[in-house]
Amino acid sequence: MAVVRRLHEAGITSEHAYAAAFGSIGLSLLSWIASMKAEQAGVERADRWGIFVGEWAPTFFTLGLALATYERQAPLAEGDSRSGWLDRPGSKAG
Known part of the structure; x- marks a missing residue:
């Protein structure tokens, strides 16, 4: 999470x-x-380029999901160093 x-x-x-x-x-x-x-290397080379760049998309989508989750939890974390567990509704703290 860091x-x-x-x-x-x-x-x-x-x-x-x-x-x-x-x-x-x-x-x-x-x-x-x-x-x-541009290249005369054929379809195989073009496929490799397309696949190489296309493999970045799942990583960016995963980071997007992780950031979206963090963005929802960030306001809770600002008030408490333990990710806001004391401020959550239904917590049994003091």
Whole structure:
């Protein structure tokens, strides 16, 4: 969770991660087309470029989900160093 917290503190939001995921999908298609047109290496090489860039999308979507979860919990964490467990409804603290 430390990585997600640092990304959040750096100003990166879940929307940024989702945008990067959709951008990588588009970039995957563009790199495949560019490789097909510019290189004479054939479809196999173009497929490798498309797959390489396309593999970034799941990582960005996962970061987006983690950041969205953190963003929902961040207001709770600000009041308590233990992620706001004392402030949660239904807690049995003091």
